[in-house]
Amino acid sequence: MTQDRLWVEYVGTRGPGVGKHIVFLAGDEEYRSEEALPQLAKILASRHGFKCTVLFSVNDQGEIDPNHRTNQPGLEALKTADLCVMMLRFRTWPVEQMAHFVDYWKAGKPILALRTSTHAFDYPAESSYARFGWRSGSWPGGFGKMVLGETWISHWGNHGSQATRGVVEPDQRTHPVLKGVADVFGTTDVYEAAPPSDATILIRGQVVEGMKPTDPAASGRKKTAKGVEQDLNDPMMPIVWTRNVFNDAETTNRILTVTMGSATDFLNEGLRRLLVNGAYWMTGLERLIPDRADVRIVGKYEPSPFGFEGFRKGVRPRDHADQPE
Numbered sequence: 001m002t003q004d005r006l007w008v009e010y011v012g013t014r015g016p017g018v019g020k021h022i023v024f025l026a027g028d029e030e031y032r033s034e035e036a037l038p039q040l041a042k043i044l045a046s047r048h049g050f051k052c053t054v055l056f057s058v059n060d061q062g063e064i065d066p067n068h069r070t071n072q073p074g075l076e077a078l079k080t081a082d083l084c085v086m087m088l089r090f091r092t093w094p095v096e097q098m099a100h101f102v103d104y105w106k107a108g109k110p111i112l113a114l115r116t117s118t119h120a121f122d123y124p125a126e127s128s129y130a131r132f133g134w135r136s137g138s139w140p141g142g143f144g145k146m147v148l149g150e151t152w153i154s155h156w157g158n159h160g161s162q163a164t165r166g167v168v169e170p171d172q173r174t175h176p177v178l179k180g181v182a183d184v185f186g187t188t189d190v191y192e193a194a195p196p197s198d199a200t201i202l203i204r205g206q207v208v209e210g211m212k213p214t215d216p217a218a219s220g221r222k223k224t225a226k227g228v229e230q231d232l233n234d235p236m237m238p239i240v241w242t243r244n245v246f247n248d249a250e251t252t253n254r255i256l257t258v259t260m261g262s263a264t265d266f267l268n269e270g271l272r273r274l275l276v277n278g279a280y281w282m283t284g285l286e287r288l289i290p291d292r293a294d295v296r297i298v299g300k301y302e303p304s305p306f307g308f309e310g311f312r313k314g315v316r317p318r319d320h321a322d323q324p325e
Helices: 033-046 075-080 095-106 115-119 142-148 269-282
Strands: 007-011 021-027 051-056 083-088 111-114 164-168 200-207 221-223 229-231 237-246 252-258
Touching: 007 033, 021 033, 021 075, 033 051, 033 083, 033 269, 051 075, 075 095, 083 115, 083 269, 111 115, 111 142, 111 269, 115 142, 115 252, 142 237, 142 252, 164 237, 252 269
Parallel strands: 021 051, 021 083, 083 111, 111 252
Antiparallel strands: 007 051, 164 200, 200 237, 221 229, 237 252
């Protein structure tokens, strides 16, 4: 299989995003980023004009395989990217691939990180990229904690049985990313998170009793990783926040971290609108964010439920290459 078939590209021709390039990194074993990110890319290309390149974890047979953690072809696309959207988990890319990601970060370009990206990398201690790993000792919490604002801690809601309702921070209702955003809901549970004081929290996650938007808030108490017991929803955990982070190259990255993000979460209009708004905001198009961004699904979208070993076998990047509407 030739190299040019190991990723997919959608090129928008109309809309404010024309001339802006977004690169999507899909690579997690559980939440079906290989299905969610192509759909988000199609929306941003066909509805808003962005050029979108989607990269996948690919096995030796040229198939999309999220269990294959050591190969993400096409990362050189980051050289021309205006935004990186990542949904990764425990990746251990070879040096020649990881170097493209590190160069992008050092260039001070923006990063929109979803769900498991808080623990995107898992490098051994002897690796030149060891500090990026979520278990790093030299950079506590690795790239997730030091750049995105949190690493993996725990499932705060009960995984697979307690969903997430997004509750906007009252003093952030006018933030550009939240323009027209309402009724955010996802079947993924709330992650425990304590982003640093320099983070601006936009949305908190209310743990709900079941898996439907109409389910009531869950009750009960739980201990945080630091051993502090609190009510499950008081305070609610942050699930969407922003940061501006000064990096090694003395440039500053604009960060938007969202701990929701399974393929099934993308069925929620509110979440899709938040992410589309985020793409505008992070690529210098803040003034052009629509009052109610068009986030209609493009084509057929029937996401697989989250879970390990649940990915669709035998799918190749070219199978996602249908043209946006």
